[in-house]
Amino acid sequence: MTELPERRLMLVHAHPDDESINNGATMARYTAEGAHVTLVTCTLGERGEVIPPELRHLSGPALGGHRLGELREAMAALGVTDFRLLGGAGRYSDSGMMGLPDNDDPGCFWQADVDQAAGLLAEVVLDVRPQVLVTYDDNGGYGHPDHIQAHRVATRAVELAAGRGWDVPKVYWNRIPRSVAEEAFARLERDLHALPFDKSASVQDVPGVVDDGRITTAVDGTAYAGAKAAAMRAHATQITVADQPYFVLSNELAQPLFTTEYYELVRGERPAGREDDLFAGVATGAAS
Numbered sequence: 001m002t003e004l005p006e007r008r009l010m011l012v013h014a015h016p017d018d019e020s021i022n023n024g025a026t027m028a029r030y031t032a033e034g035a036h037v038t039l040v041t042c043t044l045g046e047r048g049e050v051i052p053p054e055l056r057h058l059s060g061p062a063l064g065g066h067r068l069g070e071l072r073e074a075m076a077a078l079g080v081t082d083f084r085l086l087g088g089a090g091r092y093s094d095s096g097m098m099g100l101p102d103n104d105d106p107g108c109f110w111q112a113d114v115d116q117a118a119g120l121l122a123e124v125v126l127d128v129r130p131q132v133l134v135t136y137d138d139n140g141g142y143g144h145p146d147h148i149q150a151h152r153v154a155t156r157a158v159e160l161a162a163g164r165g166w167d168v169p170k171v172y173w174n175r176i177p178r179s180v181a182e183e184a185f186a187r188l189e190r191d192l193h194a195l196p197f198d199k200s201a202s203v204q205d206v207p208g209v210v211d212d213g214r215i216t217t218a219v220d221g222t223a224y225a226g227a228k229a230a231a232m233r234a235h236a237t238q239i240t241v242a243d244q245p246y247f248v249l250s251n252e253l254a255q256p257l258f259t260t261e262y263y264e265l266v267r268g269e270r271p272a273g274r275e276d277d278l279f280a281g282v283a284t285g286a287a288s
């Protein structure tokens with residue numbers, strides 16, 4: 001077995017694109033600093049909408065394979081080489097937005113047996129032995145069934161791995177401090193006229209916004225802003241990125257592109273003040 005670097009970060013996401021939107025700068029920074037970054041994506045996003053008219057023919061079952069290609073391109077932009085589909089490509093399909101009949105598809109992630117899926121993820125945890133794992137909060141950030149399920153499966157996988165030889169020292173949820181979101185949207189209102197977008201989202205539309213007091217960690221990824229934007233652009237069916245740090249999803253509502261990425265520590269000793277490093281306070285060391 002090859003020896004892994006001393007610092008190992010694992011991220012668990014629902015669809016191809018979530019990793020770049022939420023953690024692109026973090027992934028690029030830690031990869032550049034020599035940490036091992038492992039991404040596990042739970043579905044291929046087969047039920048996504050397609051933004052560019054010239055790609056609209058990809059809507060439907062073929063979209064999953066195309067989005068896997070987008071994911072590969074995004075990982076190349078971030079320098080991440082270890083990215084995996086939970087249970088293998090196509091094991092769990094995209095469940096669609098909450099409340100749609102798609103949620104009842106027996107093969108979709110929302111219908112997955114959580115313990116079974118967590119067992120598959122625990123195998124990856126035991127393989128990588130991360131000191132840090134990042135996922136969504138219990139509402140999946142914004143209530144999408146695949147995001148909620150990713151939270152549940154990741155949380156259960158950490159429990160299973162702890163009983164099988166690897167206790168993940170730190171688990172974080174993706175967050176954005178309310179004051180930062182409000183300031184960014186105020187700036188967006190001033191900049192909107194110069195953007196290729198007509199409408200702006202609002203703070204309430206952004207996943208994971210919480211009061212500043214819940215934020216434990218801010219990772220400054222400013223130096224990796226270009227890599228994050230390139231990774232988001234790689235997901236061209238889902239995201240349109242402006243020349244300035246703003247983007248839209250298929251709902252065409254502009255929102256800020258953050259290059260300082262924020263987290264809430266939910267497993268591990270909560271720091272007295274705000275951390276600037278996900279690995280703060282953990283013993284690191286090679287794993288083999």
Ligand SMILES: CC(=O)N[C@H]1[C@@H](O[C@@H]2[C@H](O)[C@H](O)[C@@H](O)[C@H](O)[C@H]2O)O[C@H](CO)[C@@H](O)[C@@H]1O
Pocket residue numbers: 015016017018045046047048049094095096097144238249250251252
């Ligand atoms: C960022 C994210 O989680 N995207 C999901 C989401 O896509 C949204 C959905 O199509 C919604 O109807 C649109 O208004 C919104 O703009 C989209 O971002 O859900 C998709 C279907 O489950 C999923 O494929 C996509 O990755």
Ligand SMILES: [Zn+2]
Pocket residue numbers: 014015018144147
């Ligand atoms: Zn998603």
